[in-house]
Amino acid sequence: MSDTSFDEYSADADKGPLKEDRVLSCQSWVCHGYVGNKCSVFGLQTLGVEVDPILTVQFSNHTGYPSFKGQVLSGDQLKDIFQGLVANHLHRYSHLLTGYINSPTTLRAIMDIYHTLKKENPQLQYLMGDEGKMYVTEELAGIYRTEVVPHADYLFPNQMEAEIVTETKIDSDESLLKASEKIHDMGVPNVLITSTSYRKSSGEIELFCSCRPRDGSQGGIFRIRVPKFDRYFTGTGDLLASLVLAWVSTLSKDKDMPQRQVLFSACERAVNGLYGVLEETMKGKHKELRLIQNRKHIESPELKFRAQWFHQ
Numbered sequence: 001m002s003d004t005s006f007d008e009y010s011a012d013a014d015k016g017p018l019k020e021d022r023v024l025s026c027q028s029w030v031c032h033g034y035v036g037n038k039c040s041v042f043g044l045q046t047l048g049v050e051v052d053p054i055l056t057v058q059f060s061n062h063t064g065y066p067s068f069k070g071q072v073l074s075g076d077q078l079k080d081i082f083q084g085l086v087a088n089h090l091h092r093y094s095h096l097l098t099g100y101i102n103s104p105t106t107l108r109a110i111m112d113i114y115h116t117l118k119k120e121n122p123q124l125q126y127l128m129g130d131e132g133k134m135y136v137t138e139e140l141a142g143i144y145r146t147e148v149v150p151h152a153d154y155l156f157p158n159q160m161e162a163e164i165v166t167e168t169k170i171d172s173d174e175s176l177l178k179a180s181e182k183i184h185d186m187g188v189p190n191v192l193i194t195s196t197s198y199r200k201s202s203g204e205i206e207l208f209c210s211c212r213p214r215d216g217s218q219g220g221i222f223r224i225r226v227p228k229f230d231r232y233f234t235g236t237g238d239l240l241a242s243l244v245l246a247w248v249s250t251l252s253k254d255k256d257m258p259q260r261q262v263l264f265s266a267c268e269r270a271v272n273g274l275y276g277v278l279e280e281t282m283k284g285k286h287k288e289l290r291l292i293q294n295r296k297h298i299e300s301p302e303l304k305f306r307a308q309w310f311h312q
Contacts, residue, residue, distance in 0.1 A: 043242035075109030129241035243270035
């Protein structure tokens with residue numbers, strides 16, 4: 001056994017830059033199925049990224065079933081768990097990942113955690129994902145607009161959420177660009193609108209990405225279109241956000257790759273990995289995502305659907 005004490009280990013862990021990316025993921029958890037942290041933790045770990053989950057809720061199953069049981073953690077309970085990390089000098093992270101939160105007090109607790117993490121590591125990256133129903137009330141939408149979104153480095157709204165946070169109806173390419181510019185103007189460098197669907201007859205669903213780096217380097221806008229499945233699965237947005245994070249982490253190790261190209265390539269891999277999982281899940285007629293059985297699509301996605309720049 002090592003004779004290094006825990007206190008010595010903790011102190012050493014705080015010195016110098018992080019040797020590897022570490023993610024704190026504050027999301028929901030379900031016993032059965034895949035949504036929230038149940039998706040994100042698996043996606044990140046499969047691609048070799050360390051992740052510590054804090055569970056905002058713990059349910060028997062997701063809320064799309066006829067019934068569910070479980071507990072919702074209060075903002076104070078979340079902060080209590082986080083303070084345990086702080087007390088042991090374990091709160092130095094490269095990324096914070098959050099998903100759907102429908103309580104103002106919980107959302108503000110998450111932001112308290114964010115500010116503590118940012119003070120500990122000024123290079124912290126905040127990724128704010130979605131679960132298809134982020135903005136439930138106008139009060140909550142207002143908190144997101146003023147207190148949360150301006151701090152995000154990556155924002156993953158779906159079309160509905162982008163419309164609400166920007167107060168812009170998205171029904172054309174022009175309005176889509178307008179909405180993304182509004183989000184950039186709030187302070188977000190990377191905007192990923194995850195499921196634009198205003199082309200009703202196209203039979204496709206689109207990931208729209210706009211990159212405006214904070215360092216003033218060249219940005220750009222691209223989109224990835226994939227065939228639309230005739231079923232809805234929970235957890236797809238959570239899995240997508242985790243895969244983008246993991247691939248950005250991997251590709252950013254190439255210091256010669258521009259930020260916009262990192263995002264471009266990361267999104268191609270993430271979207272195709274997610275599509276592979278969905279395709280296999282559909283073939284088997286399963287109700288829940290088949291992540292374990294199809295992890296090969298996450299690890300080595302076949303790039304069937306390529307991203308296309310359309311504004312540079």
